[in-house]
Amino acid sequence: MKQKQKKIGSLVLMIMLTLSMILTGCSSKSSSSGKANKNQTTVTFWHPMTDVTGEAVDAVIKEFEKQNPDIKINSVYTANQGEGQNEKLMTAISGGNPPDVAYFDRFEIGSWAAQGSLEDLTQLAESSGVTKETYYPFAWDEANYQGKLFGIPTTTDSRLVYFNIDHFKEVGLDPENPPKTIAELEAAAEKLTKKKGKRFERIGFIPWFGQGWFYGWGWSFGGEFYNPETNKATAEDPKLVEALQWITDYAKKYNVEDIAGFTDSQGQGAMDPFLTGQLSMKVSGPWEVSAIKKFKPDLKYGVFPLPTPTGENHTTWSGGWSVVIPKGAENKDAAWKFMKFFGGEEGQKVFSGIARDFSVIDSVNEELGYKGDPILKEFVKILPVSHHRPVMTQGSLYWNELASAVENATRGNGSPEELLTKVNEKVNKELSK
Amino acid sequence: MLLPENQSSGGAVIKVKGNMPLAENMNSPKTEPNNQINITAKKRLANWGKYKTGFLFASPWIIGLLVFYAIPLVSSIYFSFTTYSILQPGEFIGLQNYKELMNDELFWKSVYNTVYFAVFYVPLGIIFGVALAMMLNMKVKGMAVYRTIFFLPTLVPHVALAVLWMWLLNPGFGLVNGILSTIGIEGPSWLGSETWSKPSLILMSLWGIGQAVVIYLAGLGDIPEDYYDAANVDGANWFQKTFHITLPLLTPVIFFNLVMGIIGAFQQFTLPYTLTQGKGTPANSLTFYVMYLYDNGFKFFKMGYASAMAWVLFLIVMALTAFVFITSKRWVHYQGK
Numbered sequence: 060m061k062q063k064q065k066k067i068g069s070l071v072l073m074i075m076l077t078l079s080m081i082l083t084g085c086s087s088k089s090s091s092s093g094k095a096n097k098n099q100t101t102v103t104f105w106h107p108m109t110d111v112t113g114e115a116v117d118a119v120i121k122e123f124e125k126q127n128p129d130i131k132i133n134s135v136y137t138a139n140q141g142e143g144q145n146e147k148l149m150t151a152i153s154g155g156n157p158p159d160v161a162y163f164d165r166f167e168i169g170s171w172a173a174q175g176s177l178e179d180l181t182q183l184a185e186s187s188g189v190t191k192e193t194y195y196p197f198a199w200d201e202a203n204y205q206g207k208l209f210g211i212p213t214t215t216d217s218r219l220v221y222f223n224i225d226h227f228k229e230v231g232l233d234p235e236n237p238p239k240t241i242a243e244l245e246a247a248a249e250k251l252t253k254k255k256g257k258r259f260e261r262i263g264f265i266p267w268f269g270q271g272w273f274y275g276w277g278w279s280f281g282g283e284f285y286n287p288e289t290n291k292a293t294a295e296d297p298k299l300v301e302a303l304q305w306i307t308d309y310a311k312k313y314n315v316e317d318i319a320g321f322t323d324s325q326g327q328g329a330m331d332p333f334l335t336g337q338l339s340m341k342v343s344g345p346w347e348v349s350a351i352k353k354f355k356p357d358l359k360y361g362v363f364p365l366p367t368p369t370g371e372n373h374t375t376w377s378g379g380w381s382v383v384i385p386k387g388a389e390n391k392d393a394a395w396k397f398m399k400f401f402g403g404e405e406g407q408k409v410f411s412g413i414a415r416d417f418s419v420i421d422s423v424n425e426e427l428g429y430k431g432d433p434i435l436k437e438f439v440k441i442l443p444v445s446h447h448r449p450v451m452t453q454g455s456l457y458w459n460e461l462a463s464a465v466e467n468a469t470r471g472n473g474s475p476e477e478l479l480t481k482v483n484e485k486v487n488k489e490l491s492k
Numbered sequence: 493m494l495l496p497e498n499q500s501s502g503g504a505v506i507k508v509k510g511n512m513p514l515a516e517n518m519n520s521p522k523t524e525p526n527n528q529i530n531i532t533a534k535k536r537l538a539n540w541g542k543y544k545t546g547f548l549f550a551s552p553w554i555i556g557l558l559v560f561y562a563i564p565l566v567s568s569i570y571f572s573f574t575t576y577s578i579l580q581p582g583e584f585i586g587l588q589n590y591k592e593l594m595n596d597e598l599f600w601k602s603v604y605n606t607v608y609f610a611v612f613y614v615p616l617g618i619i620f621g622v623a624l625a626m627m628l629n630m631k632v633k634g635m636a637v638y639r640t641i642f643f644l645p646t647l648v649p650h651v652a653l654a655v656l657w658m659w660l661l662n663p664g665f666g667l668v669n670g671i672l673s674t675i676g677i678e679g680p681s682w683l684g685s686e687t688w689s690k691p692s693l694i695l696m697s698l699w700g701i702g703q704a705v706v707i708y709l710a711g712l713g714d715i716p717e718d719y720y721d722a723a724n725v726d727g728a729n730w731f732q733k734t735f736h737i738t739l740p741l742l743t744p745v746i747f748f749n750l751v752m753g754i755i756g757a758f759q760q761f762t763l764p765y766t767l768t769q770g771k772g773t774p775a776n777s778l779t780f781y782v783m784y785l786y787d788n789g790f791k792f793f794k795m796g797y798a799s800a801m802a803w804v805l806f807l808i809v810m811a812l813t814a815f816v817f818i819t820s821k822r823w824v825h826y827q828g829k
Contacts (some may be wrong), residue, residue, distance in 0.1 A: 062734075145790075146790045149578055149579065149790065152579060153578050153579055165756050174577055174579040174793055175580060176579045190683050256678070257678060258664075286704030314688075316684065317681075318679055319683075319684030319774060320664070320684055321663075321664070322681075322684070323662065323663055323664075323681055323682075324662050324663050324665060325664075325665075352539065386579075453792075455791055455792060459771075459791075462771070463775070463776055466773060466774060466776070467775050470774060470775040472687055472775055482571065485651055489792075492575070
């Protein structure tokens, strides 16, 4: 009996070993098949895109390969690449084995360029006629560091407040005339909120929820975050303090722990509180439109710009993506060709047309009909006055510090002024290094 | 083992081994006429010949240890004195990183969070672990099943564990608050609350206590029945047996789990990192030491600073372990002593 078991065991082991050998054999075959054509240059491209954007980028690659038969794009999905988690890329660069092209969050270009980890594209751009005039100014500025180009912008966005028209009607607010000033916003939020004990049945508005980052409120209050001439953060700006004070008061009024209890119970996608009708107003970007179309097509909603204290000078901020060549990449010329195509009008049309992300080229947005869509046109309309996050060596640190300052202020751990002063000291100390 | 007639596929290896004693035999007669010191020196050399093959066989592991552990470990001491950023070698700045750490508020916050976690988790882990092990050591039918049930959570990867508990502790429709509300308690928002976020984490960590329980069970099995028999004859009750036989004789195992528990608690990373997507929310109340270290090293281009943090952590853990070792003479009772 025992012997029989042993025999079966060794048989299973043998089968597994043979199988694994066959499998490894297969995988090495498939990787070598990419280089089958000797005249082809293979460009490795790391990106974090899945779902709709994944399809869009595949379409771009397909079109590019059709036009450039001598170049093959090896598209590699790299989870969270560029979304605040660039560890893989960082170690690949320092290990001297980076991809040829990487999809990269534009606001981090400054810090990465300062570390000397990206290839300077200025020469390549000049010689092939890629110029500033093609792009939105903020997108181009973000891709530059100290007068040199380090990335080609590919997408952009902006942030507005979404509101639920039915909720507005229910409590007697005019959906044709949404809040313009901070005071109006607060009054509307109060009317819309339904609270029972500690639990919210519905909450009118949460300033820091979704895309309600401090950058948006700071600029809406008329503050400035950075002085490019002195290379100093200006988080102490009294206007920024005022903005944070408003958020803090808001948190106190509705009890921040109760709000946290509410937001922590919320899901994403179809379970988003704005879609389930538990949240009446929310700061978000243009991608929300396709989410609503997908999960709750009958939702009646509108958008309005982030309110300001005076009700004038509405603004917002834009982020977005770019493609970069990491330092030490092998096939720079072929990589550049691909980047130029991706960021050029043709590639933009393909990508933006499928992904429904805004293009960084105004004429493409026009052609794709974004300016005709009742909701999306508002997002495009505000782009010319949109801000971008400061191009600096400590972009990630500044972002994180501001986020935790907001969090600490709303939780009552220090006054807004103290917290912003600390942020300023910390970031400036790193900037001066 | 040394069968010259063995003609199997392993023959080549055996031949090499078979040659070794031969080589030694040839060497040893030559050494005889020399004086004492020479003999030992030659003996060492001869021994080296004997060990050489062994070292060769172990070399993949030794090289791996040197390249992937020893060299990075030693170089991180150097890096902790520089502004190394992974992408750039940086400059030598002496003790600047360490000085800066002392004035870094978030550093102290992360130390506080980690110590808070360790202070509650380690003792609770021991209490629950020993109690569970004693329950699982009772002679009841189907014990193997119960033991398996309590060990199962340790098989769950930490990331999955975090996601699972995020649902259980969900303030709106989580199971925990659901049960609390049936007995009339309105539960807190757990992970969303500054006061409750760390206790929630301790609760989750205690769930994966199975590994320690298995070790305690082995320790319990090591206690001879004779002591209990003698105690029974003397008319000792359950409490007396537990506190005068079981626990004292379990101290070597508790000692081991205490040391491992302290080290593990100070290195807490995966759970809070997954729970908060690396942000340590709410209000940095879940920013643990190693999380902050990681952020500095891989997000803020401050690998030098992170190396300094790593060495400070090493000193803390080392000091605590030394402290436990010194006091262990007073409370750890080894059998047969």
